[in-house]
Amino acid sequence: MILYPTLELYNGKCVTLTRGRLDDPVVWHIDPFETARAYAAxxxxxxxxxxxxxLKxxxxxxxxIAHIIRGVGIPVQLGGGFRSRESVTRWIEKGAGRIVLSTMAAYDPDxxxxxxxxxxxxxxxxVDVFQGSVMTEGWQKKSAFSPDSFIAAFDAAPLAGIIVTDVDADIDASDGSLGLIAGLASKTRHPVVARGTIRSVDDVARLKYVSNIAGALVGRSLLSxxxxxxxxxAVARAAREPVADFQ
Structure with a gap:
């Protein structure tokens, strides 16, 4: 399982969002570039x-971002505010390893x-899920899509994977809903990356046993x-221990 250390950048600083509010970021007084290099090290x-x-x-x-991509020494997965093919292509040409799309997928799936x-x-x-619906515009707007139908619409596309966020759990500052994420992971052929589920190393160990979970984003828990x-x-890379079958 791959862990993705995560940095959210706002006005050149590392931030985290409280209850998903874009207008009230918590600022962490650390150097984004050096923090990224430390994660790689x-x-x-x-x-x-x-x-x-x-995104705003x-x-x-x-x-x-370009400085981090050039200097961090590991591939970078980039999200936030992509609305056109040109912007996606431009960042791939600049060296981004992967581009994360959400709102664009809702408005222009083709x-x-x-x-x-x-x-x-x-x-x-x-796929950001809140009260049974897919959210767009950085969790600010509820779409007409259910997560199941949204994922199914891209089943034939050669995606690198799907990031699933249980927004309800993230906003409530509770453990991410493995039930919701596991359920969606079972309905797609694409590898799923969980967001908002890692608050301790024990959560990493637990997530490894969920079928079709290929990774997890870890942000605030690293900064704190x-x-x-x-x-x-080390836990993420360790071989899974045998699990007994129950009849």
Missing amino acids: AGAEWMHLTDINA GEGDNADL AVRALAKWHPDQIILA RDVDLSEAL
Whole structure:
């Protein structure tokens, strides 16, 4: 299982969002570039970056993101504010390993399917679920799609994977709903990456036993030091222990 240490960037700083509120980010007084390099030095195979400015439509962190992509030494998965094929292609040409799409997938699914064909294994679908519906615009707007139908619409596309977030659990600051994530993971052929489920190393161990979960994003728990990345990576990479079959 792959762990993706995650940084959310706003006005050049690392932030986390409280209860999903884009207008009230918590600022962490750390250097984003050096933090990303430290994650790579700890053994991470991938980084995940979210550009909160681009997500809000208030500029971007393009220079900082490009600096991280060039200097971190591991592939970077990038999300936040993608609305056109051109912006996706531009960042792939700049070296982004994968691009995460959500709102664009809801408004222009044909474009996302085409991008997945042009860039196989580089397009990730984000499915953010709140009260049974897929959210768009950075969790701000409820769409008409159920998560099942949304995922099914991209089943034939050569996606690199699907990120699933249980927004209800994230907003309530409770454990992510493995039931919801596991249920959706069982309905797709694409590997699923869980978001919002890792608050301790024990959560990493638990997630490994969920079928078709290929990875997890870890952000706030690393910044708050509730999770040690080296320890979490060791758990994620360890072979799964045998599980008894129950009749």
